[in-house]
Amino acid sequence: MASTVTPTTLGFGKYGNTTLNRSLVTIFSALSLFGASVIIVTYITWKDIRSTSRKILVYISVADCVTVASYLFGAWLPPNTDSPYCTAQSFLATTANMWSFFWTTFLAVFLYLTVARQRLRLAKTMFYGFHFIGWGVPLLIVCIALKSNILGNDRDIYSSAWCWVRVENYHSSIIFWMLITGKLWEFVMFIIVIVFYSLLKCHISEEIARNERYQMKDYSQEAAKKATKLQFVPLILLFLRFWGMIRFYIYITSSVNESEPIRKFQVFLIYIQGICESAQGFANFVLFCLFTEKFHSNLRRAMYHHWPKCFYRLRWTYKPEQPDTSYNSFLSVESNSREMNESTSLLRTSYHTTGMINTTSILSNSSEDGSIP
Numbered sequence: 001m002a003s004t005v006t007p008t009t010l011g012f013g014k015y016g017n018t019t020l021n022r023s024l025v026t027i028f029s030a031l032s033l034f035g036a037s038v039i040i041v042t043y044i045t046w047k048d049i050r051s052t053s054r055k056i057l058v059y060i061s062v063a064d065c066v067t068v069a070s071y072l073f074g075a076w077l078p079p080n081t082d083s084p085y086c087t088a089q090s091f092l093a094t095t096a097n098m099w100s101f102f103w104t105t106f107l108a109v110f111l112y113l114t115v116a117r118q119r120l121r122l123a124k125t126m127f128y129g130f131h132f133i134g135w136g137v138p139l140l141i142v143c144i145a146l147k148s149n150i151l152g153n154d155r156d157i158y159s160s161a162w163c164w165v166r167v168e169n170y171h172s173s174i175i176f177w178m179l180i181t182g183k184l185w186e187f188v189m190f191i192i193v194i195v196f197y198s199l200l201k202c203h204i205s206e207e208i209a210r211n212e213r214y215q216m217k218d219y220s221q222e223a224a225k226k227a228t229k230l231q232f233v234p235l236i237l238l239f240l241r242f243w244g245m246i247r248f249y250i251y252i253t254s255s256v257n258e259s260e261p262i263r264k265f266q267v268f269l270i271y272i273q274g275i276c277e278s279a280q281g282f283a284n285f286v287l288f289c290l291f292t293e294k295f296h297s298n299l300r301r302a303m304y305h306h307w308p309k310c311f312y313r314l315r316w317t318y319k320p321e322q323p324d325t326s327y328n329s330f331l332s333v334e335s336n337s338r339e340m341n342e343s344t345s346l347l348r349t350s351y352h353t354t355g356m357i358n359t360t361s362i363l364s365n366s367s368e369d370g371s372i373p
Contacts, residue, residue, distance in 0.1 A: 016156030028068075033068050033281065034282070036068070057288060062099075067097055068281055070092040087163070102185065151165065
């Protein structure tokens with residue numbers, strides 16, 4: 001039987017709809033829209049960064065673009081209204097958020113299969129399933145929610161200045177729809193990303209130790225430096241989504257006896273959640289573009305060819321790339337080599353002349369080819 005208790009947390013609209021919170025959501029959504037657009041445009045423009053892992057990042061960026069665009073729209077809707085515009089914004093944001101959750105999960109699985117397990121064919125086969133599940137399942141769930149009249153104004157009880165699941169009274173069906181339209185998949189994503197990135201990190205560490213035994217310390221140090229970036233992927237993801245999860249937990253455990261400090265903490269969380277959940281696209285841009293050497297190289301090349309005066313004013317240097325004649329060019333291993341380079345672009349695999357996998361070269365080359373850290 002549905003509970004009749006109405007938590008005191010209901011009614012945070014006056015904080016979520018303040019000019020300050022709306023402005024913060026607008027600023028960080030605009031930054032994310034810019035960052036996600038750069039990821040998409042550079043993938044289309046620069047052929048040398050077109051890898052499978054980068055393609056998944058583009059899919060995540062498409063989802064981020066839809067999400068933050070809907071946040072920008074929802075942040076300036078009239079407060080505390082259940083208009084069709086609010087429902088439409090909720091539909092777009094909920095669908096795009098789930099797209100992002102699914103494809104972020106798939107990226108972790110894909111990288112583990114191609115890099116740690118060397119199961120390229122399996123990963124490629126699963127990729128078709130990723131498309132069906134990653135795009136189709138979220139859309140189906142949200143269409144059912146729309147037909148059930150679930151989407152709408154949530155009074156900023158568990159969001160910040162945008163619409164999600166309509167709140168009328170506190171009952172179990174609201175919690176069910178909150179789980180099925182986002183929070184459940186978000187939690188599953190956390191677990192899978194942490195597990196698979198940890199396994200991938202362990203695999204890299206083992207290969208680095210093996211290379212050091214073969215007195216390849218220079219390559220191992222470079223690989224260790226690149227591998228450190230792997231740790232930031234789940235950490236940044238957890239940090240950005242953590243605040244919304246706290247608010248969800250407070251909502252489902254709240255009661256009429258909720259303390260005043262908890263209510264004040266909720267107000268603080270509204271602002272932090274608005275910033276962090278609007279910043280996912282910008283965080284991906286910083287991590288996968290600004291901290292990637294290949295992005296810097298391609299940017300210098302573009303500036304050098306199209307805006308030479310601006311290039312020299314910035315005192316940049318640019319050297320046209322020469323064909324690689326070192327043993328790193330052993331990447332053409334059998335007829336499958338090009339596809340292996342592409343699918344393991346995060347940690348691209350090269351082979352030592354003795355046949356030993358050299359993960360250090362994997363990491364240095366993969367970071368340079370502009371894919372995931």
